[in-house]
């Protein structure tokens with residue numbers, strides 16, 4: 301493919317994101333050309349823009365996408381042109397220690413792709429102003445087309461709308477997956493701090509796991525209302541109430557069984573830890589800035605047997621887990637449409653990032669009509 305396409309490019313940290321023409325190579329033997337139909341705009345993209353997530357630049361943004369397979373490399377057998385797909389941003393190798401250990405989300409090769417801003421092969425298929433540039437986590441979905449490795453494409457049924465499908469690629473997989481892998485038992489009390497794209501899906505995942513009480517802390521009225529509609533039983537505005545006191549009040553001073561920080565803030569992660577009961581678990585899901593430490597009470601770790609753990613991409617293996625999410629959606633157990641609060645064309649990408657900067661709530665999705 302040698303005709304120009306549009307892509308959302310971060311030229312350098314702190315600079316405005318621009319929509320610019322780029323040239324895309326044809327896919328390599330194990331790669332796939334995907335015509336993008338929808339791409340969510342995620343906080344991680346925003347962190348790349350601010351430089352808090354120090355990815356190499358210039359960078360094609362976007363890692364939460366769905367589209368149609370356009371062409372495939374000579375060795376690709378898992379998808380064919382015309383297939384509808386969701387993109388995974390962890391194209392794992394299947395043979396490294398982490399993949400074999402059942403933690404494909406920690407794959408050496410996928411991690412290197414993200415850090416280096418390349419495809420797993422090391423290739424860079426996007427040319428901008430005469431130079432090869434980087435892509436966000438081996439995807440770069442905020443573009444008319446994307447060349448990705450075959451491990452990044454997950455087929456989906458054609459009756460799943462693209463804008464809803466796109467969310468499966470990051471926010472839903474991360475949120476629901478983290479709840480599915482946390483020690484939530486039927487009847488448990490669960491705390492979710494931050495109910496944006498990821499937090500709302502922790503709420504949904506916790507509900508599917510059988511949590512009886514789901515408490516949500518979020519300063520955004522839009523996010524609190526969405527959380528209530530998707531399964532939260534109590535929402536707390538931290539500007540009105542001290543969250544820890546309120547949580548201890550409603551749990552008779554025990555605290556919750558499992559707490560999640562979906563924001564990625566050290567104080568909120570400490571709140572999650574402090575709000576768990578003896579023997580409970582706090583899970584870090586939101587991505588904090590690099591080099592930030594969290595202060596928790598060391599004695600509580602021992603004498604109260606509390607666990608503080610992390611969850612990356614919902615501990616997922618997307619080829620296995622995205623079809624599971626689709627099944628839950630098909631049976632009405634997982635809601636996707638309400639999370640989408642705004643839709644824009646790619647040319648309005650700046651407005652979508654302003655939605656994040658202004659914490660307007662829910663997800664903004666770029667769509668191609």
Ligand SMILES: [Zn+2]
Pocket residue numbers: 342343344345363364470471
């Ligand atoms: Zn994301």
Ligand SMILES: [Zn+2]
Pocket residue numbers: 392393394395396397398399400404406407408409410
């Ligand atoms: Zn691996």
